[in-house]
Amino acid sequence: MPAVATDLLPPDLIARLERLELVSRQVFRGRMKGERRSKRKGQSVEFADFRNYVAGDDLRQIDWNLYARLDQLFLKLFLEEEDLHFFALIDASESMNFGDPTKLHVAKQLAACLGYVGLCRADRVKIAALGAQGDRAPVMRGKSNLWRMLQYLDSIQPGENSSLYEGVKNFSHRNTGTGIAVLITDLLDKQGYEQALRILLSRRMDVYVVHLLAPEEIDPPLQGDLRLVDSEDGDQAEVTINRVLLERYKKTVSAFIDTARTFCSRRSITYLLARTDMPVDELVTRYLRERGVVR
Known part of the structure; x- marks a missing residue:
């Protein structure tokens, strides 16, 4: 099996994914007959x-x-x-190129797993990076498209400078049909994420948000005098990291997560917080299963 496939979709996970199916809380009229x-x-x-x-x-x-x-x-x-339309939208902004593994790599792994579940059930699957890279994303149906899906995922590179709003808006203009939309993102956008989610809801999508954060973002191992650089726009700030500042930072992160969760729950969007240090097999077969994304 090629390295890209092994990296994004471990062989021992494939058989477990074939027993799952994507869950939609709505009934959508498909274009073709499938297995749903x-x-x-x-x-x-x-x-x-x-x-x-x-x-x-x-x-x-x-x-x-x-x-x-x-x-x-x-x-x-x-x-x-x-059949069901399944869309996995991947935030490929520069902030996703953080962590070990990076948030973008975990997003690709998650999209590969969910996309393969859809392919096994003969759903119409489209995985797309937000921004220009999404223009070449293929629409796929059937397990024979596994390699095509993995090749596209491997081609996604970090550095898209479009906002979540612009990325989702362009995606919506280029793609028709309703179904399940899973947005995989760190939600770190100075313009906010609210308008992007409202666009998906206006399309009568069954929307899931997977909020990916690295452990270092939740509990940063920093100390002393540092110059912090914004990976998105290059803004810089010189700070002195001490216990008081770290506690304030953690409270800010916690408030950000709670605000996003509340925004989603009030609009019937399923919100899932995921850390990048969680193994992908556990993330899909246990965590996402418990929260109703797959069954």
């Missing part, structure tokens, strides 16, 4: 119900055994299976 059960009635291999025959109905769907017993015509109804 719909509340609509149609034609498939799984029986759902009977109804009385009406002139003009397809005679091939009549249950003739039931007619022989009851002398009445009934139509057999089957569950219709349909």
